Amino acid sequence: MELDRIEKLVDKYFEGTTTVAEEKALRTYFSQHEVAPHLAAYQPMFRFFSEAKKETSEKDIRIHPRRKRSYTWLSVAATVAIALGLWFSNKPSAKDEEALLAYHETMQALYMVGENLNKGADKMEYLNEFEQTRNKILPVNQK
Amino acid sequence: MKQAEFLQTVMPFKDKLFRLAKRLLVSTEEAEDATQEVLLKLWTNKGKMEGYRSVEAFAVTATKNYCLDRLRSKQAGNLKLVHSNYTDENTSLQREVEARDSVSLMQKIMDHLPEQQKIILQLRDVEQYEFEEISEMLDMNPTAVRVALSRARKTVREELIKKHNYGVG
Incomplete structure (x- = not known):
């Protein structure tokens, strides 16, 4: 030119x-x-x-709003938190299990005491026998 | 409008928006955020898009407005980091080296232009839009665009001649 x-x-x-x-x-x-x-x-x-004019943007176009996405994650997190909360509150805790164990131990102990008491009570039968015999021999004025 | 269709409409001028944003905001990262933000706004308002005479012109206007807003809030927040950084760099040695590099020299000259002239020079001399398109994008009459463009080009010329004479003499 x-x-x-x-x-x-x-x-x-x-x-x-x-x-x-x-x-x-x-x-x-x-x-x-x-x-x-x-x-x-x-x-x-x-x-x-x-x-x-040759300069270009390296980033891809993203047309999903960021805010919306974070809300979905938030609701998922909340649901999980609530579900876990409910599950743990229904499941017996360690304290409850201890109490149950203590209850069984106590019951067992009480049964043992009861059994021994019954043994004692059996022996009392002889006392009854003795009283009947004594009544036969020495009749006491009865109503 | 489907997502793929939208991307197809937007793809040809996406880089033009990016370059305009970078001209104004200087930082690549901020320019990318601005482009993203404008395209997202365009996508959420896609229903109205058919009403615009030119989606591209509308996107350019939106980018310009977004960037000017960003600059205003930065100024308000006293965050003019980019500009102060760059005066600090101006040691005499660096200046000499950079003067030989026409691109960075021009970059500096353009950074000092008023915003409106910067935008017009970018839209015309880099992106090669017609006056009618620019006047639609900037809501100015074509004569005003022409005057501002001429003024911007002459300022650049003066600066170049100054640097050129300094380099030669």
């Missing part, structure tokens, strides 16, 4: 009257290695614009 035309385009460019196509021609001109010395000062400008 003739330098003449480029100079005219540069002037138009700074007045803001170039078209998109003309600006493209300018970027092409300034992207080459050899640029007229009196225009060299403008080179960074056009090179920068070409470079700047």
Whole structure:
């Protein structure tokens, strides 16, 4: 492209009257290695614009709102917490089991006492026998 | 509109939104968040989308507004980290090295432009939108766009000539 035309385009460019196509021609001109010395000062400008358009975002588009997701997790966590709470409160605790054991031990002890008492009571039968015999021999005034 | 259809509509201009956001917010991470936020808003309002003349123009407007809001709240919260960082870096040696790198030189010049000129320069000279499209996106009349664009280009030119003469002489 003739330098003449480029100079005219540069002037138009700074007045803001170039078209998109003309600006493209300018970027092409300034992207080459050899640029007229009196225009060299403008080179960074056009090179920068070409470079700047190459930058892209690395991140993928995520269109699920973050807030909504955290609420679901919160409700799941709450449900689990409540379920665990209920389960533990229904299951007998260690204290309850100890009490049950103590109860059985006590019952066993009481049975033992009871059995021995019964043995004692059997022996009492002889006493009854003795009284009957005595009544036969020595009749006491009875009602 | 199905999700796949939405992604297909949005894909061609997604990077344009990202680049505009980055031009304004400087940080890549923040620009990605902004793009994400705008697309999400677009998806949740997809019912209204058919009503817009151009989804792309609407998305650009939304990105611009989102970024300007972010900048305002940052300023309010006294969080202008990005800009202060970068003046600190300006040691004389670094400046010399970077002056040779036209991209970072231009980056600096553009960072110092007023927001509106930054946006217009980005939309026209990087993304190559027509004046009519830009005036729709920014809700300005085409003449005002042209004037602001010319002003922005001339400011860049002045800075470049300053740097260029400094480098040569």
